Amino acid sequence: MSETAGARLTESGAVAGALKDGKRFGAGKGAQRVLLQSEPNVAEPAYAGHGTGPTRAQGDAGAPMASASRDTPRAQGAAGGGRVDRWTLADFDIGRPLGRGKFGNVYLAREKKSKYIVALKMLHKRQLQASSVEHQLRREIEIQSHLRHPNILRLYGYFYDEHRVYLILEYAARGELYKQLQARRRFDEGTTATYIASLAQALLYCHKKHIIHRDIKPENLLIGLNGELKIADFGWSVHAPSSRRHTLCGTLDYLPPEMIEGEGHDQQVDVWSLGVLCYEFLYGSPPFEAAGHSETYRRILNVDLNYPDRTPVSDGAKSLISGLLRREPSSRMPLEEVLSHPWIRQNADKRALAGTL
Numbered sequence: 057m058s059e060t061a062g063a064r065l066t067e068s069g070a071v072a073g074a075l076k077d078g079k080r081f082g083a084g085k086g087a088q089r090v091l092l093q094s095e096p097n098v099a100e101p102a103y104a105g106h107g108t109g110p111t112r113a114q115g116d117a118g119a120p121m122a123s124a125s126r127d128t129p130r131a132q133g134a135a136g137g138g139r140v141d142r143w144t145l146a147d148f149d150i151g152r153p154l155g156r157g158k159f160g161n162v163y164l165a166r167e168k169k170s171k172y173i174v175a176l177k178m179l180h181k182r183q184l185q186a187s188s189v190e191h192q193l194r195r196e197i198e199i200q201s202h203l204r205h206p207n208i209l210r211l212y213g214y215f216y217d218e219h220r221v222y223l224i225l226e227y228a229a230r231g232e233l234y235k236q237l238q239a240r241r242r243f244d245e246g247t248t249a250t251y252i253a254s255l256a257q258a259l260l261y262c263h264k265k266h267i268i269h270r271d272i273k274p275e276n277l278l279i280g281l282n283g284e285l286k287i288a289d290f291g292w293s294v295h296a297p298s299s300r301r302h303t304l305c306g307t308l309d310y311l312p313p314e315m316i317e318g319e320g321h322d323q324q325v326d327v328w329s330l331g332v333l334c335y336e337f338l339y340g341s342p343p344f345e346a347a348g349h350s351e352t353y354r355r356i357l358n359v360d361l362n363y364p365d366r367t368p369v370s371d372g373a374k375s376l377i378s379g380l381l382r383r384e385p386s387s388r389m390p391l392e393e394v395l396s397h398p399w400i401r402q403n404a405d406k407r408a409l410a411g412t413l
Contacts, residue, residue: 143215145222148176155232159183160220164227174212177223184221192291193221199267200290206411207258209278209288228278228286237274242340245373249403250413251277252334252376254285256394257411259330262293263323263391269293272329273307274336284413296322308349309342313357313383324385330394331380338369343381359383372399 151164154175160183165176184190200211210226230236233251237243243251255272262269269290276289312328314321335343343362344355354360361381363374376397379389394400395409407413 143213143222143224145217148174150176159187159189162225173227175225175227177225179221179223181216181219181221195295196290196293197223199293199295203262203265203267203290205258205261206413207254207285207287208261209286225288226286228288229281230279230283232275233277233279233285234274236279237337237340242367243337245338245370245399245403246405248334248337248373249400250405250408251285251337252330253395253400253404253408254413255287255330255333256391256400257408258287259326260391260395263326265295267293267295268321268323269326269329271307271310272326272333273310274333275307282413308352309345311356312385313359314385316353316356322385324388327380327388327391328385330391331377331388334373334380335377338373338377339364339367343377357383370399372397372402375399 147169148165148167151166154162154164156162157177157179160177160179162175162177165174166172167174179193184193197211197214200209201213204210209228212224212226214221214223216222255277259269259272269287269292271289271292272287276287278286278288280286310329310332312321312325315325332342332344344352344360346352346355359381361378363369376389376394376399379397380394382388389397401409405413
């Protein structure tokens with residue numbers, strides 16, 4: 057477990073104090089983002105009809121795990137004949153809200169036995185069913201729970217009761233990257249290069265596992281205790297080992313041309329999004345932003361990319377962005393080349409390049 061998720065606390069600790077603080081912070085995601093989806097939904101609840109449900113081994117002091125992954129002490133204890141029980145809400149002390157979503161809220165929480173701090177996401181079954189997203193949630197859980205990378209938020213497990221589904225997530229102590237970008241308006245080149253290098257590392261890891269994220273944007277990124285970036289939302293991700301996908305999903309400003317035109321898409325959609333993100337970090341707004349949706353579509357399809365003189369950005373950064381934002385997916389810069397790009401090598405934190413930040 058990372059330091060951000062696994063910090064043990066005393067009652068005098070900073071997070072212990074936060075657990076007692078009932079104040080809400082954050083107003084959710086940016087209202088200006090236009091979300092799109094045409095995902096065929098299948099009524100296949102993640103919380104019904106799947107064996108005995110999430111389990112854990114009693115008496116283990118490690119990180120709380122609701123699923124029996126073999127690389128965890130809890131799973132090994134269970135495999136060795138230890139007693140196994142389900143998680144319940146009573147296993148956690150619930151603290152202040154960390155954020156709000158369409159289907160529920162995220163709370164700071166502490167697992168009572170181990171004293172580990174986590175983020176507990178509480179989703180209302182009724183709202184999930186009303187929006188027909190049970191299948192999407194199941195897929196998100198299946199994908200994220202199997203990912204192990206320092207720049208991907210851990211999903212330790214899940215459990216459920218009559219009314220809610222609960223996701224046990226790694227706690228990212230510094231919160232949402234989007235709010236930091238809003239407060240600072242834009243990032244300097246060192247910060248941007250570090251974040252882009254970390255994202256490239258995480259996406260390369262995902263793509264090697266045949267996972268396409270499909271919704272990389274500031275709102276889906278968190279910052280850990282040591283300043284490390286973490287991909288936090290896999291709601292639109294998909295495991296696609298062979299076939300190309302045709303679902304229109306994601307956020308308008310980050311959609312690549314092939315999605316807008318309804319063509320099949322692959323892992324290159326994430327490379328495009330990385331270019332959009334790099335531009336937004338440096339300039340403070342997405343590259344194809346326009347007054348209306350139709351104009352944004354037009355600019356994306358034409359790759360109408362401008363670099364305003366009012367914001368000083370180096371030629372090296374522009375070179376990277378231009379290499380990522382190419383209309384033809386196969387001509388976009390490979391993620392390996394992103395990590396070896398001179399601008400990244402010169403400006404990024406060396407720990408990000410080494411995959412340790």
